[in-house]
Amino acid sequence: MSLSEQLQEHKETLILALEQEDRERLDQWLPELRAADLSEILEEMAEDDDDLPSVLKLLDCLPLERRANVLGYLPGEVQLEVAEAMSDEVLLSVLEEMGSDERADLFNLLGEDRQEVLLRRMARQEREDLKRLASYEEGTAGAIMTSDYVAIPSGMTVSQAMMRVRQTAPDAETVYQLYIIDPEGKLAGTLSLRQLMVARPGARVDDLMIKDVISVAVDEAQEEVARLVARYDMLAVPVTDADERLVGIVTHDDAMDVAEEEATEDFHKGMSIGQLEDGVSRVPLWSLYRKRVTWLVLLVFANLFSGAGIAYFEDTIAAQVALVFFLPLLIGSGGNAGAQAATLMVRGMATGDVGVKDWSKLLGRELLVAGSLGLTMALAVAPIGVMRGGEAVAMVVATSMVTIVLFGSLLGMCLPFVLNRIGWDPATASAPLVTTLIDASGVLIYFTIATSVLTGA
């Protein structure tokens, strides 16, 4: 049974229990569900079934800590709806139980009036922390970090640090990586709990800690944070402000979410789709339309160049209509080869496998590979050329194929580097853009060759 079928069954059980007001059954079933699973069920109830009352009732059945945990997994708009149905009292307690990063995210969704009311009822330190975390720009390290880390004052002994870990354990996001803070609040070093556990109780953390810490600035792009965590196999990466003070950490699971999000964004960009705020099955239709239409319309006009090219060669075409037979094939092949080359580069640059300095080396490689691809495809298409229009047409088609595939591949390979150079995201070199550019060039190449060969010019 697949996970989704299992979840479907759980959902039906929960709904039945709700309808029958069978509290006993709910209390038996709810604890069996993991937060990630329960939140998926609630999300479907809220969005597909539009059944917010059931969501609220189910959340009410959960103990406070679990309620906060499940809520944190839900998409923003559902969190907001749930929060709006809660009294200030309840919302405050739930916020308190949430991880500091999720608390800040939910807080940012609330209306200003509600924010004011809640802030006024919080303790001073809590308020400052929340205001700070909520203030970082989306997409930066600051926006995804949590302030629930274990800070160890410099100078502590191992046994003192161990005590501190035990005290902080219930609230910290991770207790496995400890951060040693000097008297000025600066990050002096890190120490893993593993190192702490095998150390002599009387030793000082300052003598054990690793001083050469990998950290990120609070305004660092979130994809860069994810890349660091992956590269150095980190449990969490510390985030520091301009004065090198530790302000938070980004944990491995949040980094993994960012990496997935970024990969999805690049996927969509690769097909000229703008950044969606949510999964494709949930994002509003109007937003889906907007994210897709811009490039589509731009590409319509770019395609006019192909049309103009065809119009320019109208005489050649009228003289030998058979040439049109090979037009989709030739420009299609160039577009496909070019889109392949562009994709290889864009993804290579995104994963850090390809750097700008590799450009010239890759150009040589692409020349060889694209040349071989063009020759292979020319051989495949030549017999058809002979069949449809004789040897002259076959020669025109084969020559055009090699030229177009070579040109398309080189264009597809170079475009991401050029875009990167002028400060654009290389992923803008999407398959549709590359294909459209090659279409227009392909028309020119094909008919130029055809005109010169067939009219003997």
Added chain:
Amino acid sequence: MSLSEQLQEHKETLILALEQEDRERLDQWLPELRAADLSEILEEMAEDDDDLPSVLKLLDCLPLERRANVLGYLPGEVQLEVAEAMSDEVLLSVLEEMGSDERADLFNLLGEDRQEVLLRRMARQEREDLKRLASYEEGTAGAIMTSDYVAIPSGMTVSQAMMRVRQTAPDAETVYQLYIIDPEGKLAGTLSLRQLMVARPGARVDDLMIKDVISVAVDEAQEEVARLVARYDMLAVPVTDADERLVGIVTHDDAMDVAEEEATEDFHKGMSIGQLEDGVSRVPLWSLYRKRVTWLVLLVFANLFSGAGIAYFEDTIAAQVALVFFLPLLIGSGGNAGAQAATLMVRGMATGDVGVKDWSKLLGRELLVAGSLGLTMALAVAPIGVMRGGEAVAMVVATSMVTIVLFGSLLGMCLPFVLNRIGWDPATASAPLVTTLIDASGVLIYFTIATSVLTGA
């Protein structure tokens, strides 16, 4: 300064020190480099500069444990070259220091004779462990798991377990998640080190552990393992055999590597590129050619359908050559819209956001969005139709645009589901395939409408 520039500098320093045989400088510089960075430098030396002797010399300067660690980061073929240059003695010590998963990977690369020699010199338990880990099929949980986990026999007290953690700490991949094993060797439950630390020393682990463990079978696909780790924010997922015995764990960092690998594979598939064994800048040219050529040639033949469609309507075209002007634009737009729709579905299915049961709901959404997109693009292109061929042509072009975009989008949306249904990878519904199919259909739609309107049939 970017990371890669920093690394370049480090590399030059190391090479200079090597040339001058400045051992003191090497001993000062090498410990400053992290394993991930040093291995990147060595990789470039081995592959781009073809300078294996320097790689070997540098590795020789490292203490054994570090040498094993750095070696594990290198690509397979470099590891193999390094291993072949080592004596059996040295290689054995290095293998011993490696993580069990990396040890098995390197072992699998060695020739059979060398494997035999090494196995004969190992202790029995070590030999069995290595043979077992090396035997799992690539792409499964077994192939990426490590056997260096902390197993706690069922029945132990908290303080006994704590002692066990301290003993195992130097060798275990992670000590933060503990696995409780019953007398039959079955996985009875898990316990986090955090829970253990705050528990009463006399309590029994059996009373504290979580019994409802998320685990994977040893032959589970690696992408499924990565998905579970991400979904449940796990530090590591336990791997069990057919008898529910714990045989290994997959840690979060290895899961993150798999997720990145899978995303890259899907990216490439989306552009009809086969699975590469290595990054695009390193994979052999011949392999790059092979991975790209198959689909390109297949698509050449698929494109023949477009050509055949055009040939069929030769009379219409000859009568009104102006129609050809709009051909690239119309089929291009349909292809772009279709590729967008396919990409949204393929990625949604890969991330688990879209399930097969969502099909009908998504169909309705796509109908609305694609209809609006088609209308917008028809409006954009209609004035050009009027300019180039009068109102009748404009009407033909606008009608064709709506029809082709709608048809293309629905085809692009449905194809991944159909492929999934017949047991293929939805990512096979690549942009080039979708575009080619829509090209052919677009030709038919366009000229059918044109023939019927312009000849008044």
